[in-house]
Amino acid sequence: MDEALQVIEVSKVYGEGVTAVTAVDHVSLAVAPGEFVALVGPSGSGKTTLLAILAGLLRPTTGTVRIDGQDLHAMGEVERTRFRARSIGFAFQSNNLVPYLTARENVELMLRLNGQDGRENRRRAAELLERLGLGGRLNNYPEQLSGGQQQRVAIARALIHEPSVVLADEPTASLDTERAHQVVETFASLIHEQNRAGIMVTHDLRMCRYVDRVVRMMDGKVVQVLTDRAEILALADFSAFQEAA
Numbered sequence: 001m002d003e004a005l006q007v008i009e010v011s012k013v014y015g016e017g018v019t020a021v022t023a024v025d026h027v028s029l030a031v032a033p034g035e036f037v038a039l040v041g042p043s044g045s046g047k048t049t050l051l052a053i054l055a056g057l058l059r060p061t062t063g064t065v066r067i068d069g070q071d072l073h074a075m076g077e078v079e080r081t082r083f084r085a086r087s088i089g090f091a092f093q094s095n096n097l098v099p100y101l102t103a104r105e106n107v108e109l110m111l112r113l114n115g116q117d118g119r120e121n122r123r124r125a126a127e128l129l130e131r132l133g134l135g136g137r138l139n140n141y142p143e144q145l146s147g148g149q150q151q152r153v154a155i156a157r158a159l160i161h162e163p164s165v166v167l168a169d170e171p172t173a174s175l176d177t178e179r180a181h182q183v184v185e186t187f188a189s190l191i192h193e194q195n196r197a198g199i200m201v202t203h204d205l206r207m208c209r210y211v212d213r214v215v216r217m218m219d220g221k222v223v224q225v226l227t228d229r230a231e232i233l234a235l236a237d238f239s240a241f242q243e244a245a
């Protein structure tokens with residue numbers, strides 16, 4: 001078993017009886033280390049719900065999520081919280097940076113939460129931020145950074161503790177086109193170089209050019225999977241063309 005992430009027949013039903021909504025409907029998916037997957041689909045298709053289940057933040061109604069072979073939802077709350085902090089990285093839309101910590105301190109915080117403190121961490125946090133083009137911004141507070149710079153700090157924070165699985169929800173939502181491309185391109189490079197299993201939810205199909213696989217959801221189900229490079233590029237180019245028209 002070499003998949004970092006395995007999703008097996010996962011479903012999520014909100015509510016009960018006549019008001020029940022099946023948000024995720026028997027989804028199966030496996031992501032290997034070094035593989036970057038885009039999760040796309042119309043509003044309400046279940047992307048955010050699935051991401052929250054993969055993050056261990058929401059319990060599926062049925063089905064199993066394994067990270068490094070471990071059943072995420074079979075763990076007790078304390079164990080899952082610890083496992084999540086160690087094995088999963090998140091970069092969510094509202095980037096949740098701590099306003100009174102600098103860029104570097106925000107990244108170091110992830111390591112401190114995992115009990116890894118010290119000078120070596122300061123160096124690694126700085127190195128990763130430099131890699132993301134923020135070498136001159138290490139000591140700036142979030143409010144002194146642009147939206148794109150904040151997103152890059154959030155990405156550094158999602159990767160610094162070397163998690164197996166990295167999840168990003170609309171990492172380009174607040175960015176202009178050029179910055180969106182820069183952010184996702186760097187994110188993809190780091191996922192590939194560092195051998196993480198990456199999943200990104202995005203509404204912007206142009207960003208699919210940086211991923212290895214596109215998974216399209218509709219009404220809670222996976223309705224299409226693209227793995228062919230030419231098909232993925234055609235999708236991204238077509239969206240760029242539509243956007244420009």
Ligand SMILES: Nc1ncnc2c1ncn2[C@@H]1O[C@H](COP(=O)(O)OP(=O)(O)OP(=O)(O)O)[C@@H](O)[C@H]1O
Binds near residue numbers: 022023046050
């Ligand atoms: N807490 C909740 N209670 C009840 N229904 C919910 C809840 N959260 C989401 N839903 C419903 O589940 C379905 C899937 O929602 P979800 O937010 O996962 O979709 P999405 O693809 O992420 O949408 P968007 O792209 O708009 O963020 C929708 O029909 C939504 O109304």
